[in-house]
Amino acid sequence: MLLYLTLIFIPFSFAIGDTSLSIEHPRNPSHQKDSYIVNCKKNCDLKVTTSAKRQGTSSVVTFESKINELIAIAAADFPNDKKIKAHQVLYTIKASDGSRNVELTLGYPKSYLGEDYKKYSDLIVKLEELKSAILLNTTEEK
Amino acid sequence: MKISFLLLLMTTFSFAADYGSPEMKRTIGILDEMNNRINYEYCDPNDPNAPAYCKNLYEYVCSVKKKSNLLGVLDTETSRKHWDILPDPATHAQFNQTARTAITLSETNVYKVTQVERDEIRLLLSDAKSVMKTFISSTPFLPRNKVKEMHDKVNSVNLKYGTEYVTELVAHSKRQGIKGSDEALQKQAYAIYMSACGKNGLEVNAFYESGSIVLCPGLVISLKDYGANKEEIKNALSFTFGHELGHAIDASEYPEAYDKMKTCYQNVSGSQNIWEADSASEISSDYWGGIVLSHRLKNTPPADSAKIIAYAMDGFCNESSGHSGAHSEGSFRVNQSIGKHQLIAEVLECAPPSKEAPFCSLRGTYPAP
Numbered sequence: 001m002l003l004y005l006t007l008i009f010i011p012f013s014f015a016i017g018d019t020s021l022s023i024e025h026p027r028n029p030s031h032q033k034d035s036y037i038v039n040c041k042k043n044c045d046l047k048v049t050t051s052a053k054r055q056g057t058s059s060v061v062t063f064e065s066k067i068n069e070l071i072a073i074a075a076a077d078f079p080n081d082k083k084i085k086a087h088q089v090l091y092t093i094k095a096s097d098g099s100r101n102v103e104l105t106l107g108y109p110k111s112y113l114g115e116d117y118k119k120y121s122d123l124i125v126k127l128e129e130l131k132s133a134i135l136l137n138t139t140e141e142k
Numbered sequence: 143m144k145i146s147f148l149l150l151l152m153t154t155f156s157f158a159a160d161y162g163s164p165e166m167k168r169t170i171g172i173l174d175e176m177n178n179r180i181n182y183e184y185c186d187p188n189d190p191n192a193p194a195y196c197k198n199l200y201e202y203v204c205s206v207k208k209k210s211n212l213l214g215v216l217d218t219e220t221s222r223k224h225w226d227i228l229p230d231p232a233t234h235a236q237f238n239q240t241a242r243t244a245i246t247l248s249e250t251n252v253y254k255v256t257q258v259e260r261d262e263i264r265l266l267l268s269d270a271k272s273v274m275k276t277f278i279s280s281t282p283f284l285p286r287n288k289v290k291e292m293h294d295k296v297n298s299v300n301l302k303y304g305t306e307y308v309t310e311l312v313a314h315s316k317r318q319g320i321k322g323s324d325e326a327l328q329k330q331a332y333a334i335y336m337s338a339c340g341k342n343g344l345e346v347n348a349f350y351e352s353g354s355i356v357l358c359p360g361l362v363i364s365l366k367d368y369g370a371n372k373e374e375i376k377n378a379l380s381f382t383f384g385h386e387l388g389h390a391i392d393a394s395e396y397p398e399a400y401d402k403m404k405t406c407y408q409n410v411s412g413s414q415n416i417w418e419a420d421s422a423s424e425i426s427s428d429y430w431g432g433i434v435l436s437h438r439l440k441n442t443p444p445a446d447s448a449k450i451i452a453y454a455m456d457g458f459c460n461e462s463s464g465h466s467g468a469h470s471e472g473s474f475r476v477n478q479s480i481g482k483h484q485l486i487a488e489v490l491e492c493a494p495p496s497k498e499a500p501f502c503s504l505r506g507t508y509p510a511p
Contacts, residue, residue: 127337
């Protein structure tokens with residue numbers, strides 16, 4: 001019974017209004033992956049894994065609007081149907097505002113042409129702002 | 143067996159290129175020099191006294207640790223001096239000025255600390271291209287109708303430093319009809335560069351894109367953190383260049399060229415998935431990285447060569463360098479793609495490929511089963 005209730009409760013607790021973001025960035029030639037993770041409930045838990053590990057928390061206000069802006073750009077017909085070769089993957093992104101979920105794979109820039117390049121550039125600027133905010137609100141683990 | 147392989151290479155040289163050109167004379171020289179360890183006495187991997195790198199290259203590579211954190215210190219200092227004083231919000235012009243200063247200063251500091259000159263790095267790429275072009279032109283194991291195309295593709299690759307790449311991206315934006323002030327377009331271009339190389343250019347990364355290789359200066363200084371001297375840094379970078387050049391002609395670009403290599407890897411790993419698109423691209427590029435690196439190390443003592451291979455494999459031991467979708471694992475790439483590479487085995491004076499532990503190359507399984 002306890003297990004049954006737990007199984008019902010756990011997905012429910014994630015379902016409403018939780019904002020989250022995961023940015024994965026592979027480096028070459030090793031394919032070592034950096035990651036930036038944000039999980040917001042009452043506060044936002046932040047986790048960064050690069051050559052060092054960083055952690056922190058921040059208010060929901062700092063990240064919710066930025067992640068929503070990212071989702072808005074991504075949801076607006078972003079060319080996500082491109083087949084991007086592994087060595088040309090710049091970012092793999094998963095973002096959610098609790099109701100909308102987006103998953104994106106971004107390549108290096110020159111494969112994006114015309115209006116797609118504009119959307120790509122806007123998205124990259126937004127991602128860099130988010131990464132800076134995450135780094136600013138985390139400290140390195142000793 | 144190696145003699146016969148090289149003879150085969152040499153005899154097929156005639157179809158591929160003009161013998162008389164100065165470049166071919168030079169590259170034929172390189173090929174001859176490759177053939178300098180035919181009679182080396184290799185160690186028995188079952189001998190308890192065999193060097194660790196002959197027993198398990200991956201374990202050896204992962205045992206070589208960094209001795210300093212010059213990269214981290216430079217990154218922190220550059221951020222403190224430049225990014226931490228950027229007004230919030232900043233204008234495009236302020237952002238661009240900060241990005242330009244931080245990236246340029248990082249590059250200057252990296253090349254000062256490592257004593258590697260920018261021109262030497264360009265020469266390193268040029269040497270890597272020469273070695274690869276020689277192999278492409280001389281190997282009988284590439285489809286004949288693709289040889290010239292692959293050769294020319296490698297030949298046309300150039301190196302871009304930070305500001306050059308940003309300038310190129312601004313021009314690309316304009317060609318795409320993107321409207322905006324120069325400052326706005328430049329900010330986007332810096333953001334793209336920073337996504338790959340970090341805001342100070344100090345990420346340990348390099349990439350190949352549309353005929354250009356961008357080498358983030360962080361990758362260069364990270365080699366200094368192993369205690370590597372100038373020559374060792376250049377030698378380790380040769381793998382990066384070989385690998386990134388390899389992407390210009392990898393299995394995703396010319397699948398038919400790697401058919402035999404594919405079958406070999408599928409047999410060796412016992413998995414058809416080993417040659418899924420993404421891992422095939424990495425493994426086939428490692429093949430070229432191994433060729434270029436082994437050429438650089440041909441006169442280096444085996445123990446020193448092993449150390450340089452460990453530097454070149456920076457990041458392969460990290461937990462996150464493993465599978466994500468179809469990426470090949472770090473251990474497989476180090477032990478099989480590099481460790482079983484015939485030319486790498488030679489420079490390490492480890493046991494040559496055998497039927498039990500074959501080398502997967504353009505010619506397929508070597509030695510043949």
